[in-house]
Amino acid sequence: MEEYQEQTSFTFEIDNFSDKEASVKSPKFSSGSCEWFVKVYPKGYIVDDHLSLYLYVPNPESLRLGWKRRACYSFVLLNQSGKELFRKNESSCQLFCAQFTSWGKAKTLPLKELQEKGFLEKNKLRVKVEVKVVEVVDQGDATGNETLDVKGFQVLYSQAVSVSRLFLRHPDIAVNVRQKNQRVKTTYMNILLDLIDTLDKPPHSITETELSNVQSDLIELTDVAGFKLDWLKTKLAEVTLERKKANADGSLVRKLEEDNKNLKAELDDEKVKSATYAAKVLSLEHTVSELKDELKKLKSNYDTCAAKVLWLEHTVSNLKAKSNKNRN
Numbered sequence: 001m002e003e004y005q006e007q008t009s010f011t012f013e014i015d016n017f018s019d020k021e022a023s024v025k026s027p028k029f030s031s032g033s034c035e036w037f038v039k040v041y042p043k044g045y046i047v048d049d050h051l052s053l054y055l056y057v058p059n060p061e062s063l064r065l066g067w068k069r070r071a072c073y074s075f076v077l078l079n080q081s082g083k084e085l086f087r088k089n090e091s092s093c094q095l096f097c098a099q100f101t102s103w104g105k106a107k108t109l110p111l112k113e114l115q116e117k118g119f120l121e122k123n124k125l126r127v128k129v130e131v132k133v134v135e136v137v138d139q140g141d142a143t144g145n146e147t148l149d150v151k152g153f154q155v156l157y158s159q160a161v162s163v164s165r166l167f168l169r170h171p172d173i174a175v176n177v178r179q180k181n182q183r184v185k186t187t188y189m190n191i192l193l194d195l196i197d198t199l200d201k202p203p204h205s206i207t208e209t210e211l212s213n214v215q216s217d218l219i220e221l222t223d224v225a226g227f228k229l230d231w232l233k234t235k236l237a238e239v240t241l242e243r244k245k246a247n248a249d250g251s252l253v254r255k256l257e258e259d260n261k262n263l264k265a266e267l268d269d270e271k272v273k274s275a276t277y278a279a280k281v282l283s284l285e286h287t288v289s290e291l292k293d294e295l296k297k298l299k300s301n302y303d304t305c306a307a308k309v310l311w312l313e314h315t316v317s318n319l320k321a322k323s324n325k326n327r328n
Contacts, residue, residue, distance in 0.1 A: 006032070007132040011078065017042060017125040018115075028058055032133025034069055035059075039102070040127060046106045046168055051114055053088070054104025055129060057096050064139035069096040075108060076128040080121045093134055095148045099157035106168050153189045154182050162193060176226035188225045191217050199235050203242035211240060 008031035014024050020042040028037045034057070041052035053075045057063075072093040077086040086109060094103040109119075119125065147154045150163045151174065167173060179185050195214055198206065214236055221227045 007130055009128055009130045011126065011128040014040060014125045016123055017120055018123050031131040032136060034133055034136060036131060038127065038129050046165060049111055050107040051109045051111060052104065052106045053108045054102045055131065056102040060098060060101045066137065066139050067098065068137040069133060070135040071096065071131055071133045074130040075105060076130065077119055078126040078128055080124065080126060085119060097157055100160045154186050155189060159193065163189065170231060173228055176228060178226060188221060192221060192227065195232065199239050203239050204246035206239065206243055
């Protein structure tokens with residue numbers, strides 16, 4: 001581990017600032033034997049009505065396992081002659097590591113104020129960052145259980161971004177939390193993060209038991225711990241309503257599916273009956289055809305017999321005539 005106290009400053013300009021939509025990266029610079037760069041969000045990051053400035057560690061994946069840097073930093077906006085117009089100081093040194101490679105200010109300055117108060121001479125934004133590195137660990141043990149302080153709460157490195165964004169969106173969320181025991185505060189924060197994760201799921205996938213647990217935990221976090229969570233209560237009400245609607249829609253879909261299944265079964269039965277009727281019709285038609293053929297044969301035999309009878313009658317008549325002639 002190496003310790004530093006020397007402060008380094010780096011200044012850069014962004015031309016045609018008002019035309020920028022995406023984030024803008026500064027060139028890399030060194031401080032405390034470490035490389036850094038600044039990312040500027042002209043249209044805001046997380047919030048959309050402020051200029052956002054963040055200090056980043058470049059290429060963190062190339063650093064050794066367990067690396068850490070603790071640094072203090074400030075962002076300064078200058079006019080074109082180098083005069084300081086605005087300064088945003090970090091109140092304490094922050095820990096940069098593999099799980100948290102950047103720190104910054106989402107609400108550096110309102111965009112409206114940036115446009116109206118002369119920060120953009122010739123549509124250029126001039127930014128200076130001051131960095132003082134106080135500790136560097138090139139390689140160390142990484143257990144996944146390391147914690148750092150975020151607004152008075154000790155949280156895991158992996159939770160730091162979520163907790164920081166939570167305080168950014170709801171700055172007064174913990175102003176009434178008076179608990180001093182860090183373990184208890186950490187437990188409360190973990191409960192809160194779990195609640196948010198649960199309510200962020202699709203409403204139809206949340207069970208009644210989960211909703212009941214959320215309701216109970218919300219009461220404990222607000223009435224016992226002192227968190228201000230009106231926004232989360234509103235979210236719970238919306239999710240509960242959406243879930244009821246989704247369940248109602250699901251019941252309707254299941255009923256329609258059941259009705260469709262029954263109709264299909266009836267249709268299949270009718271098809272079987274129709275096939276049976278068709279077979280019977282074919283059988284009757286075949287029988288009729290055979291009877292017609294038999295009738296034709298009988299008629300032919302009848303005609304032959306009738307001809308023979310006529311021939312016999314004619315022969316008998318001739319014989320009678322000859323007999324009578326011989327008598328005379």
